[in-house]
Amino acid sequence: MFASRRGALAALLLLCCCSFGPHAAVAELADKLRDDSELSQVSQSNKENKITVAFYSLLEQNPVANSTLTLRSCTIFVPTNEAFQRYKGNAQVLYHMTTAAFSQSQLKTSVPSDMEGNPPLYITNGRNGDIYVNNARIIPSLSVELTNREGKRQVMHIIDEVLEPLTAKSSTTEMNNMDAMQFMRVADQLNLGNRTLRTYRTQVAIAKKESLFESPGFHTFLVPIDEGFKHSTRSSLVDAKVIDGHVIPNTVIFTAASEHDEPKTSAAFEDQIKVTVSFFRQKDGKMYVKSNTFLGDAKHKEGVVLAEIVKANIPIKNGVVHLIHRPLMIIDTTVTQFLQDNGENGALRKFYEVIMDAGGGVLQGINDLSEVTILAPSNEAWNISSIDNIVRDRKKMTDILNMHIIRDRLNVEKIRQKNANLIAQVPTVNNRTFLYFNVRGEGTDTVVTVEGGGVNATVLQADVAQTNGFVHIIDRVLGVPHTTVLGKLQTDPMMSDTYRMGQFSHFNDQLNNTLRRYTYFVPRDKGWQKTELDYPSAHKKLFMRDFYYHSKNLLERHLVIADHAYTMKELVQMSLTDTVTLQTFRDSLKVKIEEEAGRYVMLWNYKKINVYRPDVECTNGIIHVIDAPLLEEKDIVVSGGSYLPESSICIMLANLIMITVAKFLN
Numbered sequence: 245m246f247a248s249r250r251g252a253l254a255a256l257l258l259l260c261c262c263s264f265g266p267h268a269a270v271a272e273l274a275d276k277l278r279d280d281s282e283l284s285q286v287s288q289s290n291k292e293n294k295i296t297v298a299f300y301s302l303l304e305q306n307p308v309a310n311s312t313l314t315l316r317s318c319t320i321f322v323p324t325n326e327a328f329q330r331y332k333g334n335a336q337v338l339y340h341m342t343t344a345a346f347s348q349s350q351l352k353t354s355v356p357s358d359m360e361g362n363p364p365l366y367i368t369n370g371r372n373g374d375i376y377v378n379n380a381r382i383i384p385s386l387s388v389e390l391t392n393r394e395g396k397r398q399v400m401h402i403i404d405e406v407l408e409p410l411t412a413k414s415s416t417t418e419m420n421n422m423d424a425m426q427f428m429r430v431a432d433q434l435n436l437g438n439r440t441l442r443t444y445r446t447q448v449a450i451a452k453k454e455s456l457f458e459s460p461g462f463h464t465f466l467v468p469i470d471e472g473f474k475h476s477t478r479s480s481l482v483d484a485k486v487i488d489g490h491v492i493p494n495t496v497i498f499t500a501a502s503e504h505d506e507p508k509t510s511a512a513f514e515d516q517i518k519v520t521v522s523f524f525r526q527k528d529g530k531m532y533v534k535s536n537t538f539l540g541d542a543k544h545k546e547g548v549v550l551a552e553i554v555k556a557n558i559p560i561k562n563g564v565v566h567l568i569h570r571p572l573m574i575i576d577t578t579v580t581q582f583l584q585d586n587g588e589n590g591a592l593r594k595f596y597e598v599i600m601d602a603g604g605g606v607l608q609g610i611n612d613l614s615e616v617t618i619l620a621p622s623n624e625a626w627n628i629s630s631i632d633n634i635v636r637d638r639k640k641m642t643d644i645l646n647m648h649i650i651r652d653r654l655n656v657e658k659i660r661q662k663n664a665n666l667i668a669q670v671p672t673v674n675n676r677t678f679l680y681f682n683v684r685g686e687g688t689d690t691v692v693t694v695e696g697g698g699v700n701a702t703v704l705q706a707d708v709a710q711t712n713g714f715v716h717i718i719d720r721v722l723g724v725p726h727t728t729v730l731g732k733l734q735t736d737p738m739m740s741d742t743y744r745m746g747q748f749s750h751f752n753d754q755l756n757n758t759l760r761r762y763t764y765f766v767p768r769d770k771g772w773q774k775t776e777l778d779y780p781s782a783h784k785k786l787f788m789r790d791f792y793y794h795s796k797n798l799l800e801r802h803l804v805i806a807d808h809a810y811t812m813k814e815l816v817q818m819s820l821t822d823t824v825t826l827q828t829f830r831d832s833l834k835v836k837i838e839e840e841a842g843r844y845v846m847l848w849n850y851k852k853i854n855v856y857r858p859d860v861e862c863t864n865g866i867i868h869v870i871d872a873p874l875l876e877e878k879d880i881v882v883s884g885g886s887y888l889p890e891s892s893i894c895i896m897l898a899n900l901i902m903i904t905v906a907k908f909l910n
């Protein structure tokens with residue numbers, strides 16, 4: 245009997261090792277197994293070897309596990325060495341076993357563990373089709389199946405994380421495979437890192453929602469900890485609907501297996517109110533959940549609420565619990581409070597730091613607005629070298645920060661309505677600076693980009709709702725350039741015609757030169773479209789390769805070359821009294837810039853041209869997007885008139901030759 249048990253263990257180990265280890269190591273491991281005292285040493289010196297010898301020693305020492313291995317069919321989930329060494333607690337061997345043999349394809353929904361009370365292990369399919377046991381991924385190629393000497397089928401799966409059951413602080417606490425309600429009742433006695441759940445539990449009782457937590461099946465429960473109710477009136481906002489919004493029924497979601505940003509239907513999803521919940525991971529590795537109330541009522545405002553998961557993946561009888569740092573759905577902080585709450589240590593730490601470094605006046609400014617929307621760059625967005633110089637310049641930094649603030653409540657839906665299929669222009673707190681929004685796609689495929697001061701940022705987290713507005717988290721700092729004039733032209737959807745013209749005429753070649761400081765007046769696509777209507781033949785020629793010389797001449801008129809790039813504000817100052825003369829490649833550009841109704845206009849050649857997008861900052865200059873090209877009479881006549889015969893003659897000649905050749909061939 246003893247021998248047969250030993251045989252089963254060794255066979256499992258051998259089979260397992262053979263599938264991924266060199267033979268010498270296998271023989272060595274099998275040898276060393278005979279001597280318990282050396283086990284820990286072996287596991288240290290064989291780090292590459294995925295089998296956990298230390299885990300085997302736990303198996304051997306456990307009488308139930310010992311006898312199961314000898315006598316019964318079973319499945320064992322064995323953590324890799326690396327996972328085992330990473331784990332700080334006491335691994336529970338019996339929680340890693342079930343007393344029936346399941347191959348990977350036989351693992352479904354849940355299996356009872358062999359631990360006291362048989363708490364279930366949950367089986368889910370994660371991203372890439374991997375199979376997860378609770379939060380641990382089964383390494384697909386390493387499963388082993390065999391029949392032991394007693395003729396019992398046994399299966400071993402190697403997993404990348406130790407399975408952690410719910411345990412109590414004291415060994416005397418009765419742990420009888422509790423459901424979510426029992427869990428909340430005895431939370432104080434459990435190993436939850438001293439987190440308490442009294443406030444939420446009380447609200448569940450007041451709202452008479454116990455049955456939701458007791459319902460059999462497999463659910464995901466999000467439970468806010470007491471710390472999340474620091475705002476004094478917050479607990480009173482937890483009503484039955486809010487509690488529903490914290491439960492994802494009939495789905496068990498462990499964080500490692502969760503599809504990120506995949507909205508799940510919460511229990512608050514009916515005619516009157518619709519709330520989804522999704523999981524996502526920040527770049528710093530922290531896991532978050534967010535609720536999205538996309539149909540609300542008077543008491544439940546629409547919008548997104550984020551909560552950090554402070555303790556994830558607590559398995560219980562009817563699913564899994566995640567403890568979160570604040571309740572979802574409840575919108576009870578102002579934008580300012582939100583920045584403060586998330587500034588200390590959270591997702592907007594860097595943004596908040598910069599605001600404070602700039603003197604805090606920006607925060608006061610936000611506070612003074614009755615309605616406000618903030619585009620808050622993520623912590624990672626601040627990790628660019630070009631920012632270092634600016635951060636020290638308080639005035640410039642304040643302008644940049646103000647470029648992220650809008651005096652309006654602007655969620656994605658409203659941006660969408662503002663400008664169906666077009667780019668929406670929105671003024672910012674930084675006077676005369678506008679943001680441009682583009683919303684593409686529907687539902688979960690929606691991509692929102694925002695452009696400000698030359699930077700095109702993508703919204704990572706939209707519609708985070710506050711009492712007085714919204715916060716959208718973006719991936720770049722607006723107004724801090726990261727691309728050359730050429731790079732900007734190349735990617736900006738508004739400048740594609742000017743880019744195209746500059747490409748074939750080789751005018752663009754110079755624009756990537758980072759030693760220059762250009763000021764480039766770029767006609768936007770709409771401006772060229774208008775030219776096409778007014779002067780069709782001139783327009784046609786300007787966009788023809790054959791006439792590149794004229795296209796190039798024309799573009800040169802738009803490009804100011806100096807040792808300094810001019811902002812619109814500077815140009816206004818410079819032309820207060822008279823026309824200013826700016827140096828271009830061939831000659832000069834005489835303009836006067838004025839402000840009119842909060843916008844800039846350019847007076848040139850007796851024409852008034854609107855500056856549609858001032859101050860698009862680039863690493864080697866500034867682009868000002870204007871509503872029309874700086875076209876002179878001669879451009880229209882020359883390209884539209886006098887050159888026409890020449891080209892016609894060419895074509896006629898070519899045709900003649902063709903005809904002659906054709907005749908000759910006949």
Ligand SMILES: *[C@@H]1O[C@H](CO)[C@@H](O)[C@H](O)[C@H]1NC(C)=O
Nearest residue numbers: 280303304305306307308310
């Ligand atoms: C399990 O097997 C090991 C190895 O032979 C042995 O030392 C240990 O006493 C066994 N444990 C129990 C509880 O039988």
Ligand SMILES: *[C@@H]1O[C@H](CO)[C@@H](O)[C@H](O)[C@H]1NC(C)=O
Nearest residue numbers: 413434435436437438439440
């Ligand atoms: C929990 O609280 C106890 C006593 O206050 C303390 O000794 C212990 O370190 C705390 N544990 C954690 C994980 O914070």
Ligand SMILES: *[C@@H]1O[C@H](CO)[C@@H](O)[C@H](O)[C@H]1NC(C)=O
Nearest residue numbers: 527623624625626627628629
């Ligand atoms: C910042 O960027 C550098 C290089 O671009 C990278 O090595 C570093 O990990 C980044 N830091 C953070 C906090 O993202």
Ligand SMILES: *[C@@H]1O[C@H](CO)[C@@H](O)[C@H](O)[C@H]1NC(C)=O
Nearest residue numbers: 642643646673674675676842
């Ligand atoms: C912006 O313009 C408004 C009204 O034109 C003015 O009251 C305010 O002081 C200006 N703000 C800044 C920062 O220049």
Ligand SMILES: *[C@@H]1O[C@H](CO)[C@@H](O)[C@H](O)[C@H]1NC(C)=O
Nearest residue numbers: 680681682693694695700735
């Ligand atoms: C940002 O850039 C992308 C890709 O070039 C473009 O599709 C989008 O329209 C731009 N967004 C804005 C607001 O200009």
Ligand SMILES: *[C@@H]1O[C@H](CO)[C@@H](O)[C@H](O)[C@H]1NC(C)=O
Nearest residue numbers: 728730731734755756757758
């Ligand atoms: C412009 O310069 C950058 C590096 O400064 C380079 O990565 C990029 O490819 C260049 N673009 C073109 C079109 O040459």
